[in-house]
Amino acid sequence: MLTSIKQEKFMLLALIAAIAAYPLEHWMLHSGQIVALLGGIALIGFIVVASMRVAHHAEQLAEKVGDPYGTMILTLAAVLVEVVILAIMMSNEPSPTLVRDTIYSAVMLDINGILGLAALMGGIKHGEQSYNDDSARTYSVMILTAMGVSMVVPEFIPEADWKIYSAFTIGAMVVLYTLFLRMQVGPHSYFFSYSYPEKRRRKQPEEESPPINLAFSVGTLVFGVIVIGALAEVMSKTLDLGLEGTGAPPVITAIIVAAISAAPEILTALRAALANRMQSVVNIALGASLSTVILTVPVMEAMALYTGQPFQMAMTPVQTVMVFITLIVSAINLNDGETNAIEGMTHFVLFATFIMLSLLGL
Numbered sequence: 001m002l003t004s005i006k007q008e009k010f011m012l013l014a015l016i017a018a019i020a021a022y023p024l025e026h027w028m029l030h031s032g033q034i035v036a037l038l039g040g041i042a043l044i045g046f047i048v049v050a051s052m053r054v055a056h057h058a059e060q061l062a063e064k065v066g067d068p069y070g071t072m073i074l075t076l077a078a079v080l081v082e083v084v085i086l087a088i089m090m091s092n093e094p095s096p097t098l099v100r101d102t103i104y105s106a107v108m109l110d111i112n113g114i115l116g117l118a119a120l121m122g123g124i125k126h127g128e129q130s131y132n133d134d135s136a137r138t139y140s141v142m143i144l145t146a147m148g149v150s151m152v153v154p155e156f157i158p159e160a161d162w163k164i165y166s167a168f169t170i171g172a173m174v175v176l177y178t179l180f181l182r183m184q185v186g187p188h189s190y191f192f193s194y195s196y197p198e199k200r201r202r203k204q205p206e207e208e209s210p211p212i213n214l215a216f217s218v219g220t221l222v223f224g225v226i227v228i229g230a231l232a233e234v235m236s237k238t239l240d241l242g243l244e245g246t247g248a249p250p251v252i253t254a255i256i257v258a259a260i261s262a263a264p265e266i267l268t269a270l271r272a273a274l275a276n277r278m279q280s281v282v283n284i285a286l287g288a289s290l291s292t293v294i295l296t297v298p299v300m301e302a303m304a305l306y307t308g309q310p311f312q313m314a315m316t317p318v319q320t321v322m323v324f325i326t327l328i329v330s331a332i333n334l335n336d337g338e339t340n341a342i343e344g345m346t347h348f349v350l351f352a353t354f355i356m357l358s359l360l361g362l
Contacts, residue, residue, distance in 0.1 A: 008220065014050035014227050017043070021234040028238050037242025043235035044256065047228050048263050054224040055264035057217040064214055077225050079291045082106065082261035083299050084229040089236045089257070090303070096311045099300045100151065101254035104319050106292040107147070108354040109258050111326055114269045115285035116347025119333075122273030122281070123341030129278035135192045136334035138183070139286035144327050146176060146293040150301075151323075155314035162310045170298040170305075177294045192283055232260070249361040262288065278339055286330075318362045326350055 021043060028039040054077060061073050086099055122129050150169050157165045184192055243252065265284050272280035297313070304310050315323065329350065333343040 008053060010049045011053045011220065011224060011227065014046045014053075014224075014231065017046040018227050018230040018234075021231060025234050025237065028234075029241060033242055033244065036238045040235050040239035040242045043231050043238065044260065047231050047235065047260050050224050050227050050231070051260070051263035052267060054221055054228070055267040057221045057224070058264060058268060060217045061214070061221070064217075073221070076291060076295075077221055078261045078265055078288055079295045080225055081228050081232075082257065082292060083296055084225075085232040085236065085257050085260065086296070086300060087303065088229070088233045089240075089253075090300075090311075095250070095253075097250065098254055098257075099296070099311055100313050100315060100319075101251045102257045103151065103292055103296055104315060104323070105251065105255045105258035105354075105358075106262065107143070107289045107323065108326065108351060109255075109262050110265070110285045110289040110292070111330055112347045112351035112354060114262065114266055114288075115281060115330075116344050116349075116351055118269045118273035118281045118285070119278070119339040119344030120341050120348055121270065121344070122276065122278060123339060123344050125274060126276045128338040128340050129273070129276055130338050131279040131282050132192065133335060133337035135279070136282055136286065136330075138180075138192075139282070139290055140327060140331050140334065142176060142180060143286065143290050143293065146173065146290065146297070147323060149173075150293065150297045151313055151315050152320060153314075159310075163305060166301045166305055166310070170301050173294050173298040180290070180294070192279075192287075228260070249358060251358045251361070255358060261292075282334070316362075318357060322350070322354060322357070 024039075028036050058073055058077065082102065086102060089095070089098060119129070149172055154162075154165065154169075239253065239256070265288050269281045269284045272278070272284070300311070301313075326347075329346055333339065333346065
């Protein structure tokens, strides 16, 4: 028990920060903009620390139960963090574009950032890296459908009919996710797994490592998500005050939210790529993108219906173009069951373009 607590010292550090943040919240918000900004940045750091431990336990679960279950747990945890942060920020200071910009940023970060960097680094180290191309095709077509229905079509819906279409969107996303979950853990689970014969041969000496405590890993992962949510509540207020009047593009907040929720995925995906496990990278990057759209949209749409206050879900023309370019490049790159450094670089260039456009306020 003492050993387990010692291993979770970073999680305990994040917990202490969360406990301290609430009594210090009033002081940070009333001690000037610089103090608020520094406090927000510090809280982001503690959130990342907690995310690292979440990533560690998600990796252990992935080793224990195998793909696609392990990576599915990671992506669901990330989406839960994202939904919690969005709900908190929308309740504190409603923004009509925050949900849209966060989902868009998450897709750019997951597909172009995580997948691009992982394929680039893995390609440089291992050359061509194999995976099950059935998974990539399934993810891609579902991401395109979900984003088209929830973030492109709303541009053409009359304002008077937003409640009807919002309810339809909720139903469509629930049906899509139900079918996807059935496929991922049911008769089509082999779509999302890949056999690594070389990894199996090297696994013999690792049999002596201590057994994984499944209940402890699950409990710590859930506890980590709760700690991250608690930190995010104070962080959202201090960061909003710290960025106020600085001229920072509004999308910066959305990018921060997306990056926080994706932090465990980034670490796990990079480790998987360097270990020549590209299937895990594909499951994480594309699975996280799909989960973000297909789970975040209905929750936030339901919140809008409940409050009677709609928010802007239709993407801007620039965002729509970037999403379609990303999905077209992804469909071409992920069509042959192998990735390489060149394919990784194309996605990473798109990620750099997304960052540049965001800094320009587009």
